Amino acid sequence: MTERSPTPSPGPETARAKRILGANPDAWDAAYRADEFGRLHGLRESPRYGVIAAWLRHQVPDDGHVLDGGCGEAALFRHALRDRSGVSYTGFDLSGVALETARSVIGPEGMSRARLIRAGLGDFVPPDPAERFDAIVLTEVLSYSRESISWLPRYRPWLAPDGVMVVTLQHPRRPDSGANGPFRDMHAAMQGGDWTVLDSVTLTNPLSRNAWDLWVFR
Numbered sequence: 001m002t003e004r005s006p007t008p009s010p011g012p013e014t015a016r017a018k019r020i021l022g023a024n025p026d027a028w029d030a031a032y033r034a035d036e037f038g039r040l041h042g043l044r045e046s047p048r049y050g051v052i053a054a055w056l057r058h059q060v061p062d063d064g065h066v067l068d069g070g071c072g073e074a075a076l077f078r079h080a081l082r083d084r085s086g087v088s089y090t091g092f093d094l095s096g097v098a099l100e101t102a103r104s105v106i107g108p109e110g111m112s113r114a115r116l117i118r119a120g121l122g123d124f125v126p127p128d129p130a131e132r133f134d135a136i137v138l139t140e141v142l143s144y145s146r147e148s149i150s151w152l153p154r155y156r157p158w159l160a161p162d163g164v165m166v167v168t169l170q171h172p173r174r175p176d177s178g179a180n181g182p183f184r185d186m187h188a189a190m191q192g193g194d195w196t197v198l199d200s201v202t203l204t205n206p207l208s209r210n211a212w213d214l215w216v217f218r
């Protein structure tokens with residue numbers, strides 16, 4: 001794996017730590033060891049996965065294949081794909097620690113239709129480059145590298161003919177957050193004409209004071 005951000009930008013801050021995560025696998029491993037992302041499995045994140053699940057239900061056939069880039073601990077599988085037993089799942093992530101947890105979240109039965117791969121968004125290539133995905137999901141992963149939105153076109157060739165990309169980004173919480181750049185770039189990409197936006201949603205949670213923009217597009 002070669003990908004590293006030359007100047008990692010601080011992504012969204014977590015409640016418990018101000019680590020600079022960027023695209024640094026060691027920093028992500030440390031954050032997962034400290035259980036800084038356990039909240040992603042919790043109630044207040046579930047509406048985000050709920051929207052994605054509904055979109056996947058609509059777009060991914062029952063024998064389809066979903067690619068989850070920056071899958072972390074496979075919370076997407078838990079929330080959206082566990083009950084879709086004919087759907088194959090490929091998750092990849094920079095963090096080996098997250099992938100270990102993902103394996104147990106998916107469980108032995110789920111692993112019969114799942115693959116977990118250690119890779120970065122900028123250098124991931126499917127094990128069989130000829131394979132195609134009905135949906136490629138990048139949820140809460142693009143905020144951490146300044147150049148991340150420029151990686152989106154890499155994924156287009158791996159979409160099935162009716163396949164879709166799903167991207168979500170949390171609204172940056174501070175004007176000086178490193179997440180502002182990718183957030184702006186993503187909005188520009190969705191308005192730029194290179195992609196067809198099929199649906200877009202903004203979610204807000206007044207209790208956690210979080211908000212997310214979500215897009216499904218091709």
Ligand SMILES: C[S@@+](CC[C@H](N)C(=O)[O-])C[C@H]1O[C@@H](n2cnc3c(N)ncnc32)[C@H](O)[C@@H]1O
Binds near residue numbers: 074075138144
């Ligand atoms: C906030 S977590 C979200 C995890 C998962 N997508 C979810 O929503 O449950 C961000 C994840 O993105 C991964 N990540 C960050 N930058 C990445 C990159 N450049 N390539 C691959 N994974 C990356 C991290 O290791 C981490 O697991």
